Amino acid sequence: MNHIISIHDLDRDQIDRLLARAGEVTAEFAGKEPLKGKILGLLFFEPSTRTRMSFESAMLRLGGSCMNLGGVEVSSMAKGETLADTIRVVSGYADAIVLRHPKVGAARLASEFSEIPILNGGDGAGQHPSQTLIDLYTIRQSMPLDNIHIGLIGDLMYGRTTHSLAYALTHYNARIHTIAPKGLGLPDSIHDNLEERGATVIEHDSIEEVISDLDVLYVTRLQRERFPDPAKFYDVSSSYRITPSLLTDVKDHLAILHPLPRVDEIDPSVDSLPYARYFEQARNGVPVRMAMLTEVMT
Numbered sequence: 452m453n454h455i456i457s458i459h460d461l462d463r464d465q466i467d468r469l470l471a472r473a474g475e476v477t478a479e480f481a482g483k484e485p486l487k488g489k490i491l492g493l494l495f496f497e498p499s500t501r502t503r504m505s506f507e508s509a510m511l512r513l514g515g516s517c518m519n520l521g522g523v524e525v526s527s528m529a530k531g532e533t534l535a536d537t538i539r540v541v542s543g544y545a546d547a548i549v550l551r552h553p554k555v556g557a558a559r560l561a562s563e564f565s566e567i568p569i570l571n572g573g574d575g576a577g578q579h580p581s582q583t584l585i586d587l588y589t590i591r592q593s594m595p596l597d598n599i600h601i602g603l604i605g606d607l608m609y610g611r612t613t614h615s616l617a618y619a620l621t622h623y624n625a626r627i628h629t630i631a632p633k634g635l636g637l638p639d640s641i642h643d644n645l646e647e648r649g650a651t652v653i654e655h656d657s658i659e660e661v662i663s664d665l666d667v668l669y670v671t672r673l674q675r676e677r678f679p680d681p682a683k684f685y686d687v688s689s690s691y692r693i694t695p696s697l698l699t700d701v702k703d704h705l706a707i708l709h710p711l712p713r714v715d716e717i718d719p720s721v722d723s724l725p726y727a728r729y730f731e732q733a734r735n736g737v738p739v740r741m742a743m744l745t746e747v748m749t
């Protein structure tokens with residue numbers, strides 16, 4: 452395996468193998484340094500806490516090192532250097548690159564100019580495949596992945612994590628229930644592509660009408676920074692919020708996930724309920740990314 456740009460780069464066997472490996476890496480490499488001498492380049496052109504720090508933690512735990520570009524303003528991109536040239540240059544300094552970029556397709560473009568593996572750490576409203584592996588890994592800790600009913604709630608237009616997760620779930624015969632504020636449903640192209648891949652996608656007007664059927668509730672924030680019209684954000688802000696009172700008639704094994712950061716879409720009083728899995732999900736970033744790094748760098 453070389454680049455991981457899109458969840459479409461992985462078939463079901465490869466996904467299952469990475470998830471199984473994520474469950475073993477911590478014990479398998481305890482006291483060992485399989486990536487000693489290797490360097491991971493971190494090129495983040497959008498804010499990040501989890502993706503940047505869990506890739507770094509994963510690399511350090513595997514005995515490797517990280518090199519951080521530090522963003523546009525402190526690199527020669529501030530002088531006008533292109534992403535393509537930056538990638539060409541950094542691929543001579545590192546052994547793999549994690550790229551986060553505000554533009555859809557940036558990671559694919561980078562892979563065309565890189566001599567080393569590119570891992571997409573999120574490209575605009577496109578995809579976030581490493582987050583998807585974390586999401587699947589977290590679900591699998593609670594239930595088998597096949598045949599689940601999953602609710603995707605929030606900004607499904609610009610929320611890249613929901614795009615790659617929905618595509619990945621087509622391998623597992625999931626029923627995908629969508630609940631989105633007006634104008635923020637899944638893009639038509641993704642909705643149609645999911646159905647072409649055999650997915651069942653059911654749109655709902657409210658979370659109340661489907662919550663009791665769900666095995667997984669995947670919550671996302673409004674991607675305010677991607678709204679072309681800031682006024683639109685105020686039209687839809689606070690239009691959904693997960694609270695304990697919503698969760699009175701749910702399946703015992705319901706898992707509530709959120710890629711985080713959360714703004715106000717999950718009430719903090721949900722955190723202590725047995726359904727809340729989102730902080731565990733964030734912790735799972737380390738073993739899943741350890742599995743990915745050993746896959747592309749050894």
Ligand code: CP
Pocket residue numbers: 498499500501502503573582710711712
């Ligand atoms: N889930 C996620 O991508 O979080 P960050 O934006 O903090 O990396």
